[in-house]
Amino acid sequence: MAFPTPVAVSSLQAASAADWDALICIAEHFTRLPDAGLTEFVASHQAIDQRIGRETVTLICPLAAGKRLILAPTGPLLRDYDDVRCFADVAKVAIQQAKAAGAVRPLIWLQAPDDARYAQALEVAYLAAAQALWQPLEGREARGEQNVEPVQQIGLLGLTDAQAAFLVATEAGRRLARDLCGTEPERMTPLRFADYCVDAFQHTDVKVKVETNTEQLLADYPLLMAVARSSLAVARHKPAVIRLEYMPAGEVTETLLFAGKGLVYDTGGADLKINGGMAGMSRDKGGAAAVAGFMKTVALLKPAGLRVIAEIGAVRNSIGSDAFVADEIITSHAGVRVRIGNTDAEGRLVLADLMSHLRLQAQHAVNPTLFSVATLTGHAARAVGPYTALVENGAARQAGVSATIAAAGELWGDPSELSSSRREDFAFIKARTCADDVLSCNNAPSSVTARGHQFPMAFLVVAAGLDQNSALSHGLPYVHIDIAGSGVDGGDWQHGKPSAAPVSSLAAAYLS
Ligand SMILES: [Zn+2]
Structure with a gap:
């Protein structure tokens, strides 16, 4: 590169x-x-x-x-x-x-x-x-x-030479993020996305594991596989979960855990995107791309004391006779029964299972903080575009996680705005009957839904099991990062260059 x-x-x-x-x-x-x-x-x-x-x-x-x-x-x-x-x-x-x-x-x-x-x-x-x-x-x-x-x-x-070395690592990460995000859907199918990651981390201290076995994925990532269901008939479109881990030499004092939304193509599924809304949806993998990019920067800087774990869901949301549909109730990896509200709200399904796995890892981790990174909602772009939206839970707010990232981003030209998770967000996604435990989404565009980029974070908390006792007792700080407003230059998802947000803010906050 x-x-x-x-x-x-x-x-x-x-x-x-x-x-x-x-x-x-x-x-x-x-x-x-x-x-x-x-x-x-x-x-x-x-x-x-x-x-x-x-x-x-x-x-x-x-x-x-x-x-x-x-x-x-x-x-x-x-x-x-x-x-x-x-x-x-x-x-x-x-x-x-x-x-x-x-x-x-x-x-x-x-x-x-x-x-x-x-x-x-x-x-x-x-x-x-x-x-x-x-x-x-x-x-x-x-x-x-x-x-x-x-x-x-x-x-x-x-x-200085030290500053130059930091820039090399940061730009290498941003370049990887842009390459993964900005590529058309056949060049960057889930498996080719995984291959690109394997190549990018060869001969580094970041270990890469790729899970592509359909039976295993069905057992471990049921929500992700609902999204992937109609892609399974096409061999080259099959999903992959990519696990990346950096373990520092010496004692670990802090652990960062990232879930990345990697929708290599989002047709919307059965709730098909219409009226030209599909163009640009090969970039719906920008969150996963940014997570991989940040890991590349980590791999080059080799920070002491900091362990970084990432799970990326590389999936295609296709449409076909086996497509999942609204009204289905699917039990998540965390054991939560999710009622599908709209199949175009697929990113949160992918993330919830990834986060549930990370939740289990966080239970045994030193000083953990959890992040989800995604091009999640049009509302984020409407509300704070061209900024990154940071939606954090109480534990993260207490620890100042978003404030730290935002302050770093302000200095590094990668700015973000802070949003809060509120009780209305949890009320919005609550089950209406005993048939399910949580609703994934409403059916108006997020951009015209009040709190349209905040309430999905509440869904992620519930569907990933973060509100279950084991996670609560740890007070796991969690920040959801929505880059729908900041992920491409000029907000042009079809032609704009991927911005690699928020790689440089994360690098400045955690690696400088
Ligand atoms: Zn979608």
């Missing part, structure tokens, strides 16, 4: 001209560039070209590496609502200009105000540039990676 390697460069004077072929300057103003000659050059050009300082421009400059000088102004930075994405946005524009000009080893100099919100501005600029340069896996496979992704290295002035 090749992505532009971040390289720490101590100063412009130390940067060998032969190593770099463009200089990108990102700042609010260009009155104090890292070299007096450059400052003078820009001032003289500004007098005759008023675009300089207002929009991103490329100038031919004999003083710059490769004679390419790209000036990328951020605009105002210190208003109440400005955040580090001011740097991310302009870094994307600048790196595209560098690539278009033919640069393959651009060097970035960045000037941020002395303000806490910009502490990670240089790293954020790199991650945004890497995001902008990433090309879809199918495109790389068809046209050759070196042709569609020509940029090899990005120099970062003032970065």
